[in-house]
Amino acid sequence: MRMIRNPVPWPGGATCAVAFTWDVDAESVLQIDHPDTAHKRLFSLSAMRYGPETAVPRICDILAEFGHKTTFFVPTWVAERYPAAMERMLGDGHEIGHHGYLHESPNLLSPEDEAYWFQRAHEGLEAITGQKIIGYRAPSFDVSPATQALLTDAGYLYDSSLMGDDVPYVMRENGRDLIEIPATIIHDDWPHFSHNWDLGATNQISTPARAKELYLSEFDAVCDDGGLWVGVWHPWISGRPARAKMMFEMIEYMQSRANCWFAPLKDIAAHIAEITADGTWTPNVHPMPYHPGKLKEWDKASWQPAPATDERQHANHGQTIESC
Ligand SMILES: [Zn+2]
Numbered sequence: 001m002r003m004i005r006n007p008v009p010w011p012g013g014a015t016c017a018v019a020f021t022w023d024v025d026a027e028s029v030l031q032i033d034h035p036d037t038a039h040k041r042l043f044s045l046s047a048m049r050y051g052p053e054t055a056v057p058r059i060c061d062i063l064a065e066f067g068h069k070t071t072f073f074v075p076t077w078v079a080e081r082y083p084a085a086m087e088r089m090l091g092d093g094h095e096i097g098h099h100g101y102l103h104e105s106p107n108l109l110s111p112e113d114e115a116y117w118f119q120r121a122h123e124g125l126e127a128i129t130g131q132k133i134i135g136y137r138a139p140s141f142d143v144s145p146a147t148q149a150l151l152t153d154a155g156y157l158y159d160s161s162l163m164g165d166d167v168p169y170v171m172r173e174n175g176r177d178l179i180e181i182p183a184t185i186i187h188d189d190w191p192h193f194s195h196n197w198d199l200g201a202t203n204q205i206s207t208p209a210r211a212k213e214l215y216l217s218e219f220d221a222v223c224d225d226g227g228l229w230v231g232v233w234h235p236w237i238s239g240r241p242a243r244a245k246m247m248f249e250m251i252e253y254m255q256s257r258a259n260c261w262f263a264p265l266k267d268i269a270a271h272i273a274e275i276t277a278d279g280t281w282t283p284n285v286h287p288m289p290y291h292p293g294k295l296k297e298w299d300k301a302s303w304q305p306a307p308a309t310d311e312r313q314h315a316n317h318g319q320t321i322e323s324c
Contacts, residue, residue: 002029008167008283009224010271016223017268018254020069020231020247021097021160022059023137024085026051027077028103030198032143052078055239060092062248065229066255068262073099073137073162076124090129096262097160098122106144106158118150119130126234135265137161137232141183145289152176158269159307160230166286167228168272173288179269180286181230186218188232211296216253223258230265 028046031038053121106114124209158179192206219229275281
């Protein structure tokens with residue numbers, strides 16, 4: 001049974017598109033979470049600096065072995081501080097995407113502040129890379145209601161932060177389209193491997209075999225049907241030796257299992273734009289925003305939630321119930 005209802009005709013008769021994308025966060029996440037004390041947290045700083053300094057060359061070596069290009073999303077603050085990693089990624093022909101300035105979450109900013117940091121990150125990344133930046137992944141996937149307009153105003157071709165379909169789709173807002181290349185938390189390495197108490201992540205650590213089983217189960221379900229598999233991995237987490245080796249083994253398996261097109265997201269987005277324009281394929285369209293604002297059902301004037309259990313107990317004793 002086919003799992004993909006709107007299969008994409010991928011280039012060269014490929015039955016699946018694959019992108020192992022990497023978010024090169026380095027210690028930006030620690031700095032944004034602990035602005036006053038990050039500089040003292042050497043354990044976490046060292047673990048996260050491992051990403052651009054030790055893991056990126058290893059990841060690039062593996063991709064070069066297969067002749068694959070991919071997309072690295074890099075906060076501009078990180079791009080400014082790790083020139084050797086940038087040189088390696090760019091020198092190998094990989095795409096660099098926008099990933100905030102210091103990994104700031106758009107929904108924690110005012111629209112004005114989001115616009116400021118978006119533009120500062122965009123201009124800085126274009127200056128460092130010499131590339132026209134056309135792809136975006138929101139830090140922590142935290143796209144805000146204001147983000148899409150920023151992207152379309154700046155001429156971006158695609159976003160890859162959302163999870164609304166199995167294959168690329170179009171988000172249409174005020175008559176303007178943006179291609180979404182969906183990711184999924186299932187393909188993210190954070191739930192499997194991230195274990196750092198400074199970041200509040202204390203999951204049990206998976207073995208690479210366990211993670212690989214989950215990643216490939218999703219791949220197997222779509223790889224013959226015009227599907228898409230996008231990994232969201234982090235060099236400081238999955239660039240460690242056994243996990244990097246897992247990527248090598250996954251690519252070998254994918255290549256043996258199906259006719260896969262391994263491509264950076266900019267090429268996937270360009271292909272989607274092309275086959276949409278010439279009528280070869282029709283993407284699903286998501287009218288945006290999903291909701292214009294807070295649901296009216298939450299209007300206090302029309303509805304009051306039931307009091308919590310302990311408040312009911314207070315009420316039974318004639319005490320005042322605080323307004324919700
Ligand atoms: Zn990130």
